[in-house]
Amino acid sequence: MLQRIWLIFILSAFLATLWQVFFNHHLGSFAEVMQAIYAMSKLSVEIAIGLIGLLAFWMGIFQVAERSGLIGKLSLVLEPLLCRLMPEIPRGHPAIGSITMNMSANVLGLDNAATPFGIKAMQDMQSLSADKGRLSDAQILFLVLNTSSVTLFPIAVFLYRAEQGAVTPTDVFIPILLATSASTMVGLVVTCWVQKVNLFNRITFIYLAAIISLLAAVLLYFSHLTAQQMSLQSSLIANSLLLSFIALVLALGAYKKLNCYELFVEGAKKGFDLAISLIPYLIAMLFAIGMLRASGLMDIIMTAIASSVNYLGFDSRFVDGIPNALMKPLSGSGARALMIETMQHHGADSFAGRLASVLQGSTETTFYILAVYLGAVGIKYSRYAVACCLAADFAGITCAIAVTYWFFG
DSSP states (O other), X not given: OHHHHHHHHHHHHHHHHHHHHHTSOOTTHHHHHHHHHHHHHXXXXXXXXXXXXXXXXXXXXXXXXXXXTHHHHHHTTTHHHHHHHSTTSOTTOHHHHXXXXXXXXXXXXXXXXXXXXXXXXXXXXXXXOSOTTBOOHHHHHHHHHHHTOOOSOOHHHHHHHHHTTOSSGGGGHHHHHHHHHHHHHHHHHHHHHHHTOOOOSHHHHHHHHHHHHHHHHHHHHHTTSOHHHHHHHHHHHHHHHHHHHHHHHHHHHHHTTOOHHHHHHHHXXXXXXXXXXXXXXXXXXXXXXXXXXXXXXXXXXXXXXHHHHHHHTOOOGGGGGHHHHHHTTTOHHHHHHXXXXXXXXXXXXXXXXXXXXXXXXXXXXXXXXXXXXXHHHTOOBOTTHHHHHHHHHHHHHHHHHHHHHHHHO
């Protein structure tokens, strides 16, 4: 599936470039697309180099945490749920601990920590797979949860809104949480349906009820805070938890008389090698995305959608947010730039500005995550992972549009 989508991206961009040259007489299109390819290739290496330090640090900390037994203890919290959602992972397996750490970091909005934990989780699950060349069911569900994961603190969106002059930058907080929750739930349900996993059992119901209750409590508390207050409190909570975890790992390792320094260096070496191995996979995906953007295909799709909506007589205000919705699964930086441009053009408190903000927080950068995580374990056959991830993205985008009409329409 991923190979087909990759080829569709490239060939579609090429055809769009031909259209620009021969029908729109934009003779510079070939040069612009080639420039985008060069830029994305350079960006891929820069991303991998930027990941070296982060991966080396967190893989080093994770090595100490694993050997000290701390990860095993933390994994007990989610083990009953994960063993039902991912039955091929046995109880007590290291994968449960790394999945737990990844999901916790994602919920807190700690992307820098979530990626190394996610890569470690993919590697741990890969050790259980009989076919090393294709994704297992557990890996697919994990990828879906990552590309649609609920983030309780979308602070970057609030700060961009404040910079663009929004009267109440946090007024999109509840819509964002509703949209990203819908994305996660649909992704979970669709993937479990494909994998024939039973969601209607007592343990799963208890966990889901607890998660929904926690989300409701967070909504109730943070919905009354200003952007500045939310930024301060969420930053305090997230960073204090992260720093406390690092201190706890090293203190427990010292208590158990482990050589924490040697273990850290051993894990850091693995992180360094892993970051370098990601470069080919990043280049393959990012240059295809760069071609899509530079060829003008995104503009063609948006124009077609707007014309169709107007022809059918529906409210077409949501079309102004469609570029952001289409870009988010492809490029996080591109979607962020489109969100800012939409707020500058229409106003931060306009319907379009708020919709772009909600869309930005509703899903993750699907194809970037797929490129990094599949590259980390050297898998080329993604099975139905892309379809399930895109189903979650579609649910998040649809819900984002609906709740924006509900709250601000």
